[in-house]
Amino acid sequence: AQTVTQSQPEMSVQEAETVTLSCTYDTSENNYYLFWYKQPPSRQMILVIRQEAYKQQNATENRFSVNFQKAAKSFSLKISDSQLGDTAMYFCAFMGANDYKLSFGAGTTVTVRA
Amino acid sequence: KAGVTQTPRYLIKTRGQQVTLSCSPISGHRSVSWYQQTPGQGLQFLFEYFSETQRNKGNFPGRFSGRQFSNSRSEMNVSTLELGDSALYLCASRTGPSSNQPQHFGDGTRLSIL
Numbered sequence: 651a652q653t654v655t656q657s658q659p660e661m662s663v664q665e666a667e668t669v670t671l672s673c674t675y676d677t678s679e680n681n682y683y684l685f686w687y688k689q690p691p692s693r694q695m696i697l698v699i700r701q702e703a704y705k706q707q708n709a710t711e712n713r714f715s716v717n718f719q720k721a722a723k724s725f726s727l728k729i730s731d732s733q734l735g736d737t738a739m740y741f742c743a744f745m746g747a748n749d750y751k752l753s754f755g756a757g758t759t760v761t762v763r764a
Numbered sequence: 765k766a767g768v769t770q771t772p773r774y775l776i777k778t779r780g781q782q783v784t785l786s787c788s789p790i791s792g793h794r795s796v797s798w799y800q801q802t803p804g805q806g807l808q809f810l811f812e813y814f815s816e817t818q819r820n821k822g823n824f825p826g827r828f829s830g831r832q833f834s835n836s837r838s839e840m841n842v843s844t845l846e847l848g849d850s851a852l853y854l855c856a857s858r859t860g861p862s863s864n865q866p867q868h869f870g871d872g873t874r875l876s877i878l
Contacts, residue, residue, distance in 0.1 A: 683864060683866075685866065687869075692871065693852060693871050693872045693874075694767075694869060694870065694871045694872070695854060695856070695869035695872075696869070697866050697867075697868065700866055702864070741807065747864075750797075750812050750819060750820040750861060751797065751809035751812065751820065751822065752797075752799075752807075752809070752856075752867060753809075754806060754807040755806075756806050757806070
């Protein structure tokens with residue numbers, strides 16, 4: 651079974667600054683997909699960014715970017731120019747190429763301060 | 765395009781009762797998955813349906829069941845409710861069961877057991 655570890659339970663960042671969330675995973679598979687989801691107090695789980703393991707280029711979506719280190723099994727999320735609306739819990743998730751479910755980390759609560 | 769719709773948003777039940785939760789996927793999405801989210805266990809996979817067939821099931825007792833209709837809408841049923849079933853139940857849909865297609869989540873149903 652895949653294990654996803656998020657070692658930072660909480661993080662706080664000043665508005666307009668940058669914050670980086672860490673995520674490591676354990677798998678023996680070579681092909682897989684990694685995701686970052688955001689869950690604000692409204693509860694809806696929103697897909698932030700996705701990375702295919704076979705792609706060396708790090709994924710970027712506007713102010714969100716990842717640092718994918720396949721050999722180290724590390725998948726960190728960088729939020730640039732943080733906004734108050736970024737306040738949420740962020741989950742790192744893994745899905746194997748032949749898998750059917752997402753395996754989630756415990757989550758990191760991010761608070762953006764005005 | 766409308767997102768994943770889950771009803772009801774909140775539900776309060778007592779021990780021993782049963783409950784049915786509903787999920788309408790994004791139009792065109794034929795795969796529906798259910799997850800249970802609790803503070804202690806985090807996000808755990810319940811089951812996945814595709815073309816009205818349960819394709820996969822997580823490690824939950826038989827009290828948890830579900831089904832999918834021809835229009836891809838899905839229902840989840842929990843019988844003989846226990847206090848530990850109190851959780852946020854999230855439904856996610858995607859176009860098909862292939863792992864390279866991201867799952868899109870609804871707002872969830874908050875189930876409280878008294």
